[in-house]
Amino acid sequence: MSAYIARSSAVAARKLGSDMIIMSARDSSLFDLNDVGCVIWEAADGVTPLDEIVRNVVCAEFDVAPEEALQDARELVREMASFGIMVVSDQPIAPEAQ
Amino acid sequence: MSLMREMNNRALQLGVPLSVQLDVTYRCNERCVHCYLDHRDYGEMSTAEIKDLMRQMAEAGVFFLVLSGGEVFLRTDFFELLEYARALSFCVKVKTNAFMVGEREAARLARLHIDSVQVSVYSHRPEIHDAITKLPGSLKRTLTGIRLLRSHGVKVILANVLMQQNLNDYAGVKALARECGAEYTIDPTITPMMDGDRGIVQLGIGASDLENVFRDPGLVGNVEEFCKPPVAVDDDVLDELPCSAGHTACYVSPYGDLYPCVQFPLPSGNVRKQTFLDIWRNSTQLQEVRSIHARDLEGCSECWHVGSCTRCPGLAYMEGNMRGPSSADCEKSFARTGIPSLNMRRKAAARDSLVQIQGFAEVLGSQMSAPCREAV
Numbered sequence: 087m088s089a090y091i092a093r094s095s096a097v098a099a100r101k102l103g104s105d106m107i108i109m110s111a112r113d114s115s116l117f118d119l120n121d122v123g124c125v126i127w128e129a130a131d132g133v134t135p136l137d138e139i140v141r142n143v144v145c146a147e148f149d150v151a152p153e154e155a156l157q158d159a160r161e162l163v164r165e166m167a168s169f170g171i172m173v174v175s176d177q178p179i180a181p182e183a184q
Numbered sequence: 185m186s187l188m189r190e191m192n193n194r195a196l197q198l199g200v201p202l203s204v205q206l207d208v209t210y211r212c213n214e215r216c217v218h219c220y221l222d223h224r225d226y227g228e229m230s231t232a233e234i235k236d237l238m239r240q241m242a243e244a245g246v247f248f249l250v251l252s253g254g255e256v257f258l259r260t261d262f263f264e265l266l267e268y269a270r271a272l273s274f275c276v277k278v279k280t281n282a283f284m285v286g287e288r289e290a291a292r293l294a295r296l297h298i299d300s301v302q303v304s305v306y307s308h309r310p311e312i313h314d315a316i317t318k319l320p321g322s323l324k325r326t327l328t329g330i331r332l333l334r335s336h337g338v339k340v341i342l343a344n345v346l347m348q349q350n351l352n353d354y355a356g357v358k359a360l361a362r363e364c365g366a367e368y369t370i371d372p373t374i375t376p377m378m379d380g381d382r383g384i385v386q387l388g389i390g391a392s393d394l395e396n397v398f399r400d401p402g403l404v405g406n407v408e409e410f411c412k413p414p415v416a417v418d419d420d421v422l423d424e425l426p427c428s429a430g431h432t433a434c435y436v437s438p439y440g441d442l443y444p445c446v447q448f449p450l451p452s453g454n455v456r457k458q459t460f461l462d463i464w465r466n467s468t469q470l471q472e473v474r475s476i477h478a479r480d481l482e483g484c485s486e487c488w489h490v491g492s493c494t495r496c497p498g499l500a501y502m503e504g505n506m507r508g509p510s511s512a513d514c515e516k517s518f519a520r521t522g523i524p525s526l527n528m529r530r531k532a533a534a535r536d537s538l539v540q541i542q543g544f545a546e547v548l549g550s551q552m553s554a555p556c557r558e559a560v
Binding site for chain 1: 187188190191194195198200202242245246247273274275276297298299300339
C-alpha cells in the first residue's frame with residue numbers, strides 16, 4: 087500500500103534557488119531540501135500517493151531508476167515525518183489534519 | 185557553517201530579500217517616551233494592498249516576515265493579514281506590546297503557528313514601565329498577554345530597550361522573562377525619530393553605564409571574550425558588507441514606503457507605485473547601499489574597530505552620511521574595549537582645536553565686530 091504525504095501546517099517554507107528552506111514552528115529547527123526533496127515537498131498535497139509522485143514527478147525530472155527513487159523518497163519522508171514537518175498516512179490526508 | 189548562515193549567503197548571492205519587516209500601522213495605544221514614530225495615520229495600506237504586497241514578497245523569495253507597528257492589534261484586519269501570511273508559508277514574527285492579547289487572541293496566534301511574538305517590556309516595576317509607555321496599567325495587561333501566549337505554547341521574546349529611566353531594572357525584566365518561560369533580549373540603542381529629530385537620543389544611557397552593562401556576565405556571558413580588543417584588520421575584513429540592510433533585508437512602512445531597514449530611513453521606492461521586486465532590484469538607493477563595503481567607509485575603514493564594530497549604516501545615515509561612522513556604535517566599541525574609535529579621537533582633536541580658537545577669540549573678542557564673533 088502506498089503512503090500519502092502532506093506538508094505540515096506548522097512550518098514555514100520557501101524555495102531558495104533550487105533548494106527548499108523549511109523551518110519547523112515547533113522548535114525553529116531549520117531544514118534544507120535539495121532539488122529532489124524540493125519536488126517531493128511541492129507535490130505533497132495529501133491526496134497524491136508517494137509512488138505516483140515518484141513515478142510522475144521525480145522520475146520525469148531527474149535521471150533516476152524508479153525503484154531507487156522510491157526507496158530514497160520513502161526514507162526522506164520518514165525522516166521529515168520524524169521531525170514533524172511532513173504528515174504521512176496510509177489514507178488521503180484532509181487539509182485540517184495537516 | 186550553520187544552515188542559517190549558509191541560507192543568508194545563498195540569498196546574498198541570488199539577490200533574494202530573505203527578510204522583511206512590514207509595519208502594518210504606526211498607530212499605537214502607548215506613547216513610549218523613546219519611540220521614533222509619528223503615530224498619526226496618513227493613509228495606511230488597505231487589507232487588499234497588504235495582501236497583494238505579501239503575495240509579491242512570497243514570489244520574490246521572502247522567508248522571514250516581521251509584522252510590527254505601531255501596535256499591530258489596532259488594525260481590525262490583523263488576523264486576516266496574519267492568516268494570509270501563514271497561508272503563503274512565511275516564517276512570521278510579530279512585534280506587539282501584548283496589551284490587547286486576551287485568551288482568544290493567544291489561542292488564535294498559537295493555531296497559526298507563528299514563529300514568535302516579541303513584546304516590549306521596560307521594567308518589572310509598573311511605576312517605571314507605565315511611566316515609559318505613558319499608559320497606566322500597561323505592564324499588568326502586557327504581562328497577562330505574555331502569560332496567555334505562553335500558556336498556549338507561543339514562543340515569546342521580551343525585548344528590553346535600555347535607557348536612563350529603566351537602567352537599574354534589566355535584571356528584574358530578565359528574571360520576569362525566566363519566570364514567564366520567555367526569552368530575553370536587551371537593546372541599549374535609542375533610535376532617532378524617522379524624520380531625523382535626534383531629541384530622544386538623550387534618553388539613552390551614558391558611556392559609563394554602557395560600560396557596566398557590557399561587563400555584566402548575566403547579559404553578555406563571557407565578559408573577557410565580549411570585551412576583547414578589536415581583531416586585526418585585513419582584506420577579508422575590509423571586503424565585508426556592513427549589515428543585511430538592503431542586501432538580504434528591507435523594511436516597508438504602513439504607507440508602502442520601502443527602506444533598507446526600519447533603522448535606515450533612506451526612501452528607496454513605494455510599493456503603491458512600483459512592484460516590490462522592481463524596487464528591490466532596481467532602486468538606485470538600494471544599489472548605492474549595496475555598493476558599500478567596509479573599505480569604503482569614511483573614517484571607519486582606517487579604524488582599528490572596523491572588524492568587530494556593530495556599526496549601523498542606518499544610524500550613520502541619520503547622522504548625515506551612510507558611509508560615515510555611527511557615533512552610538514563608536515561609543516559601544518569604546519565601552520566594550522576601552523579603546524576609543526578613530527572617529528572619537530578625531531572629534532576630541534577637533535574639540536581641542538576649537539578650544540584653542542575660542543581661547544584666541546576671547547583675547548581678541550573686544551576688538552572684533554559682532555558678525556566675526558558669531559562666526560567664531
